[in-house]
Amino acid sequence: MRIRNRFTLISSLTFSVVFVIASIITYLSFYTYSEKIVYNELQKTCLLTGIFYLEKDELPDNQHLLIGQQFRENSVEIITRVYDKRNQIVYGDKTSDNNINRERLDYIRKNRKLSFKSKHHFYFGSYYHDNQGDFVVFVKKNDVEFKTMTDRLQIIMIMVLIIGLITIYIVSRVLSNLAYSPIKNIIDQVNEIQASSLHRQIVIPDTKDDIQELVATYNNLFNRLSDTFVIQKNFINYVSHEFKTPLTAISGNLEVFAQKDRTSTEYREMSEKVLENVYQIEDTLNTLMMLSGLRNNTELNEIFRVDELLWDINDQLPDIYELKRSPIQIVLEVENDKLLSIKGNNNEIKIALYNIIENAVKYSNGNPIKISLLQQDNQLKIIIEDRGTGISEDDLLFIKQTFYRGKNVKDIKGSGVGLSLANIIFKQNNINFTITSKKDQGTTVTLEFPPL
CATH class of the missing domain: 3.30.450.20 (PAS domain)
Incomplete structure (x- = not known):
């Protein structure tokens, strides 16, 4: 019914x-x-x-x-x-x-x-x-x-009762149509949504009741489904791109190498090139496995110093990037030394911070990078600022999605996983993670840590 x-x-x-x-x-x-x-x-x-x-x-x-x-x-x-x-x-x-x-x-x-x-x-x-x-x-x-x-009254009351029952039914029918009209409107809108238009929002009636809450829930569901489709699409593009490049390099080098006899030096050089591409594929797989495993990982069982973690990351980056043109400045402005000790997964938080700082280095255009450790309302706050290419407003809405890369990355290598991985890690460790940015002016990442 x-x-x-x-x-x-x-x-x-x-x-x-x-x-x-x-x-x-x-x-x-x-x-x-x-x-x-x-x-x-x-x-x-x-x-x-x-x-x-x-x-x-x-x-x-x-x-x-x-x-x-x-x-x-x-x-x-x-x-x-x-x-x-x-x-x-x-x-x-x-x-x-x-x-x-x-x-x-x-x-x-x-x-x-x-x-x-x-x-x-x-x-x-x-x-x-x-x-x-x-x-x-x-x-x-x-x-x-x-x-x-009394008989006359009885007849009158029976007539009034019959007329009243008919009136009640008609009024109930009209009221049910009025009450059902928002639901009918929602059904019509849902029926118009296709797989290609999951991002489309259902117009929320201003009823301030359960229907409005239901529509808001549906919109959130469609947003998650839309994000899932985008992630799947980006995943296919990402895997095909990240795997195709090293595989093509491996097959191409081997085809060229097999055309004639080679010296031991050439064999060694070829092995190094093939291994480099194999390692690249392995890193990609490890990243995907880590990203998948983190979604169900809820262990928070370590207490460590976050400032020491930052100095370790600062020491590791010069091995990968030339930082002479974009030096990292770490500023410590925390009076309560106990706030620097945080609880969480040391390795995961280090990976997340590394990805954030690495992005700042890659997109800084050689400008200095500032990392500030601040004390605010008896909480530790870390602000990572760069003056690089920045992120457009359109890209900023999707920048935390897995495999998403901004339109202005140019030829800078990346997989679109770093920020997504960091976002998951920060959520699981109860760290508030926000990004603000302006195109061609730079990006600011703010991290707010919960009290120990």
Whole structure:
């Protein structure tokens, strides 16, 4: 069943049950109140009957005449009887009534009054003491008027109930359509998204409810899927490029080398060239395996000095790069020496810092590189600044993605893995990693370490 139909059914049933219960309560309340009014009128008539028949010898004529007038007005369509202590009718209608028996008369003498309803009449009896003796006054009224009134109310309420139920269904249907319209809109937008347009965002309705949260979740999912497709595409390009170049060099050198006999020196040189390309392939595979393994690695079990790590990296870089034109300046501005000790995976953090600093060296255009160790809010902060080629705003959005390389790298060698690898390492070691950059002005990397 569709959500829209389910909502209509549930809301209709809910409101219908409430409406039916309210109607029943209203009818029963009216019925009970109407009965009470009838018995109150009979009680008044019962009192007037006793006064009219039994107080004639004690009241002045004019007052008794007035009582008689009131009695006649109130006793229209009402049968009155006055019983003596022998249960004989002494005044009023002399015909016997099977509903007025000895038990009920004795009950009234004992409890002073009694009211009940038979199949077609209302009865009210009361005890009346007079100088002539003790009497029981009974009055009886036909219930035709009462039934007519209650039956008419019942018909009206049934008609109102039917109209109300139909109205409730229509209103519930309209409300369900209004409530479902954002979901229908989302479904239409999702159906339009193809594999090539996963980056497309679903328009988020400003409903400030679960639907808005659901759309935001979907957008995040599509972003992750889009990133995954980009990574897969870049991975294929990366592997084909990184493996093709050394493999082509190996096969080409071997083909040329096999064309004629070679000297031992030439054999040694060829072996060195082939080994160099094999090592390049091996490094690429190791990097990919490390990147894959890091995603499930959560060990944080070492305490070490991060400044010592930076000095080790600074000593290793000159073996690979000529740093005379782009010297590295390390500035230590930490008063609390304990902040320099951090907890994490020493080897992984060293790899991540090495990749960051290596990128700064490669893209510095020979300008100096500054590494600052700062103390801020009782936390260690490392800022790595270069004044090189920088990163464009478009590239900066994707620079942490695996295998992504900026458009302005030119002929500088790289795999697009370094920043992605560093990002994963920093996340797993709870280190906040941010990059800011401006094209042709330089790049700044900020690392904020958690307290030990």
